[in-house]
Amino acid sequence: xxxxxxxxxxxxxxxxxxxxxxxxxxxxxxxxxxxxxxxxxxxxxxxxxxxxxxxxxxxxxxxxxxxxxxxxxxxxxxxxxxxxxxxxxxxxxxxxxxxxxxxxxxxxxxxxxxxxxxxxxxxxxxxxxxxxxxxxxxxxxxxxxxxxxxxxxxxxxxxxxxxxxxxxxxxxxxxxxxxxxxxxxxxxxxxxxxxxxxxxxxxxxxxxxxxxxxxxxxxxxxxxxxxxxxxxxxxxxxxxxxxxxxxxxxxxxxxxxxxxxxxxxxxxxxxxxxxxxxxxxxxxxxxxxxxxxxxxxxxxxxxxxxxxxxxxxxxxxxxxxxxxxxxxxxxxxxxxxxxxxxxxxxxxxxxxxxxxxxxxxxxxxxxxxxxx
Amino acid sequence: xxxxxxxxxxxxxxxxxxxxxxxxxxxxxxxxxxxxxxxxxxxxxxxxxxxxxxxxxxxxxxxxxxxxxxxxxxxxxxxxxxxxxxxxxxxxxxxxxxxxxx
Numbered sequence: 001x002x003x004x005x006x007x008x009x010x011x012x013x014x015x016x017x018x019x020x021x022x023x024x025x026x027x028x029x030x031x032x033x034x035x036x037x038x039x040x041x042x043x044x045x046x047x048x049x050x051x052x053x054x055x056x057x058x059x060x061x062x063x064x065x066x067x068x069x070x071x072x073x074x075x076x077x078x079x080x081x082x083x084x085x086x087x088x089x090x091x092x093x094x095x096x097x098x099x100x101x102x103x104x105x106x107x108x109x110x111x112x113x114x115x116x117x118x119x120x121x122x123x124x125x126x127x128x129x130x131x132x133x134x135x136x137x138x139x140x141x142x143x144x145x146x147x148x149x150x151x152x153x154x155x156x157x158x159x160x161x162x163x164x165x166x167x168x169x170x171x172x173x174x175x176x177x178x179x180x181x182x183x184x185x186x187x188x189x190x191x192x193x194x195x196x197x198x199x200x201x202x203x204x205x206x207x208x209x210x211x212x213x214x215x216x217x218x219x220x221x222x223x224x225x226x227x228x229x230x231x232x233x234x235x236x237x238x239x240x241x242x243x244x245x246x247x248x249x250x251x252x253x254x255x256x257x258x259x260x261x262x263x264x265x266x267x268x269x270x271x272x273x274x275x276x277x278x279x280x281x282x283x284x285x286x287x288x289x290x291x292x293x294x295x296x297x298x299x300x301x302x303x304x305x306x307x308x309x310x311x312x313x314x315x316x317x318x319x320x321x322x323x324x325x326x327x328x329x330x331x332x333x334x335x336x337x338x339x340x341x342x343x344x345x346x347x348x349x350x351x352x353x354x355x356x357x358x359x360x361x362x363x364x365x366x367x368x369x370x371x372x
Numbered sequence: 373x374x375x376x377x378x379x380x381x382x383x384x385x386x387x388x389x390x391x392x393x394x395x396x397x398x399x400x401x402x403x404x405x406x407x408x409x410x411x412x413x414x415x416x417x418x419x420x421x422x423x424x425x426x427x428x429x430x431x432x433x434x435x436x437x438x439x440x441x442x443x444x445x446x447x448x449x450x451x452x453x454x455x456x457x458x459x460x461x462x463x464x465x466x467x468x469x470x471x472x473x474x
Contacts, residue, residue, distance in 0.1 A: 003403055003404075004403055007389060007405060010389060010390060014390055016390075018389070058387070062387070063387040063389070063394055089387065090385055090387075091385035091396050091398070092385070113382060113383045113384075113399075115396070115401070155401070
């Protein structure tokens, strides 16, 4: 086990919130076709409020802090927030589309010793990227930002969301990242919109198309192991927990709402009304999430994939049951290994229905009503 | 005898976890955890307190360790961390380091 993994396990065991994802705004200058956010401002936390939250997070033991949005640079105070976070000695990662990053912003991020800047880029072809972001010339501006940041010596990662609109472009985008000398990640997860609208799920890549991604050695180095049929779960596997959400990780929205994860919209409290550590330690919802072990999962506990599945409890929650299966992950497990999941067998399916999750009952997700 | 002054680098992130200090250097993502003795030296690395005094006050005062051995260990620790660019070392006082809040 690496030192980092050991520390992660220690934080998990102790219930220390080692990592936080904080969206500082939902406003954005792009209108990406797959985005789940409502881009209006319903009462974002002020500069002083966010600084106060950061003080609390440092006190709570948070080490890894990801600033994201929306587009973080839509906030004029964003660099001031980063400066405060760095003064508190957080390891800071920034997720941005880069459109508002010029040479001066890149220099400032470098001077603040930000760990990594992740830039969303959906294709190596400008016309495809701009059609997804709906912002003309966004490709050109994001590429310029990548170059400015890279030239400052910052670690840059291109983050590509795989969807039907850019399905054939992921090799080209990966090649572009290599040519630019930056890292590359690919994520095929498309989530329902915050208002419960599931139409965006039509952009999900059909599971059978993911097989090609799973066979890409640059993305999946240990293919033989990754695609191997699942081993029977051990007792230890069944005693295990699904992921770090609520254990050593959580998400804070621009309105101060605290959730177990950015992809797990179960409200657990609001930081404008309670101290962070009170929510983290005492919220019944957070404690319920923490109590769920693999053996408690309604269908998945009997699934041969239970030990190796990427089952996301947040996606399961959005399907109506945080202890139930996440259909999208069932599909991934099936197409990764060729072995049907318990959820599929229960429904009498020998292959997934396709367009995962669409048609399933999905919760409506709204920001909590908060009076400042 | 010349003194040694140590200060934490501005490139680092740091936090206490269960009595041990986690330290990461953003320049190259090197990641360390410091044991309680090393953590005590790290916390004393304010740039203006001589290493000898840090060892006397924060190490020998808190841990059951011989002063000579503590000084040798501290110097080795400082050399190692400065080699990774996460501690600055000088024979003159340095600009102050940030406090580690927890």
